[in-house]
Amino acid sequence: MDRPSSTSSFSWRRLPLGALFAILLLAGLELATRALFKPPFVSLETYTGNYPLAPQYGFEGSRACFPVHEQMSCAPTQDMNIIPQEFPRKKPAGELRIIVIGASISWEGPRASKSDGNYPSRTFELLERAHPGRKLRLINLSVPGFGSTRQVIRFREALEYEPDLFIVHTHDTNEVREDQRRAYVRNLHSGVAGKLLYSNAVVVLKKWWTDALGVPTPRPSSADSDEETAGLDKAAKLERWEKGLEHNVHTMLDMAKARSIPVVLVGASRADTTDLCGGRGRALNGFLSTLVTGSSVQFLDVPALFRAAIERKRRKVFKDAIHYNAEGSHLVADALAPLVETALPQLR
């Protein structure tokens, strides 16, 4: 076999010009997409920068909020599951800023709308009505599927935006999804295919391709979570999720306490949830109730609230196993508004 030697004569014809031109084209495409597409068309790098603990690719929907200079911009990503909103890091004078950290129950659809009837906007409506002179702002950073690990990340990020109060809605059912997500993301980013997500051209064209052909969005499956918790039996898995959740709630409360920001906790929807988390709703709510300290940490016991309503008026409060219907949202909002008023000295 001939090895190239320094004495061999050079010929332009020997250069694979076609291949070189192709590489040049691809490089040009990469530069063009980097110049033209800022977030919300995002690459892995964008996410990694914002969520160092949970880097993920927009297709599955990390619903990212991007700090841009002195402003946080929450934009719909490929998954379209975030409430589009922008808010400055420094709040305007006189504004009372309430930030909701939660998951699907407190999420309000792709568009922030008070009339949607979910409990955060309903609560906000009640507060605005009760305090017409106050300049209130509700920033809902809830994202469907978020468990407590990613809520901590979002909480930490939100702290920089001068909140006056946090409403933290954490519930047991999303803890398993956190495991699914972690394993899913790890698989997605493994190997060469994962590295390609650092390319803006690949991400943008991938989106274009999947949109054009109607390719279904990949979703984490329970098999992913099995992979994450391989070797653990069901009891050990439950313990792991429970401990993780408790640790994360403590972390959020500690961070809030360090800045003297009051927190209202909303727990599991049902005391008897029998899904993947094995009916730990009661245990979670029991734990959350022990954290209540005066007006700085309050807790809304939703199952107790609903139990009373159901027994009293025989009303339906759920639209599925855990999500509230309009009736349930109103009930929660009615109970939450006074807690917010108690927690916020400016509203007392």
Next chain:
Amino acid sequence: MLFNTGRFALFFSLVFLANWLLGKRWRAQNVLLVLASQWFYACWDYRFLGLLWFSMLVDYFVALRLEASTDPRRRKWLITLSVSVQLGILGLFKYLNFFVDSGAALLEKFGFGAHPVALGIVLPVGISFYTFQTMSYTIDVYRGLIPAERNLLSFATFVSLFPQLVAGPIERARRILPQINAPRRLPPEALYSGATLILFGLYKKVFIADNLATVVDQAFSKTESLTRAEAILALYAFAFQIYGDFSGYTDIARGTAKLLGFDFALNFRRPYLARNPSDFWQRWHISLSSWLRDYLYIPLGGNQRGARRTLLNLFLTMLLGGLWHGASWTFVLWGAYHGLLLVVHRLLKPALSRVQPSGAVGGGLWSVLRCALMFHLVVLGWLPFRAHSLLEVKQVLLSIAERGGAWGEASTSAKWLCACTALLMLLELAEELWPHFLERRQFWARGLVYAAVMLSILIAGAPGGQTFIYFQF
């Protein structure tokens, strides 16, 4: 270790580098290639390395004895021994389960309760390919076409060379052994064409075959409830899936071989542009069809024993060719179908040549018509090849014949099919009409095509390193 994985990329990079550093020391290169090939095969299942070596050693020694002997009876005995051993290996590992189960089913049909023992024999990967390769070698030595290879290392390189070990092409000794026993060159052109072959192979596998696999697998998981549109689309999709999968594998095999200094035979030549069944088999899995021609069809008498015998030989060759693919009645049906196509074509050939229009336009249209007809006949033939059972074949045919139904989800599949195959078919058509079409373009035109191919792999290549269909054979 699949060709479409990072693991193989790393393995091949190391082998390529070591092979290149060894320069003109081809014997040392052969040692390297044999060791690398054993490692490659052991990654599948190291237990079957013994079987590979057994098959190899039998034919190595038989060939030496064949060459040394002048006694026709002894030579006949030796070749019978070699063929029996190779077919015995194939029969035991590939077909025993099938014959036992089929026999039991037959007995049960006649009222005898048969309870066959579950043999649980695992099919060693590549067995159909390397047994056929060594068989062709001993038969060629027996026929006096090539001398026996005395160097065991060279022979082991020929049989176990990793690019072709698990799914061909089924190389002939007369083509490869001279390359093994001489210094190999790697001019820049070979480097370039090898890399291009690998790129196009990956494109066919990762972009076309693996993406269409989702459409096909979905359809064949519910054959009892397919709509007409879904069934038809699944067949078209499978036609391109298997082409992308197998020819993609072959391209990567040829490309990697080229980078190691070898020149493998062409295995696919735009098969879906074939004009008749005979033309198709000169374009599809050429190394197998030429093997079947040389070592089965011709020994059966070929076309030298009258018209009827020729037709029977054609049919039998294809029937056995079908069975070579797998131990299942569906493959027998597929082989019989292609045998029948060849027979009918041979019968109609005189009539077809009489009605063939003259003139450029008429002739061209006639070719297009034949191409289209042949393509659809081939697509229909893929049904038994893909189906798991004869019942599934029946269900899909019934879906096409009787069931209507809206396009529904099938429209997505249709979009997939067009998007995945458009570029490939355009390139193949251009190559068919203007040979070396791509090579003769300006560098920027080639660059555009390469960029499109690379982008297709990058943005829409199915992840996960899915296995190749022909590995099961």
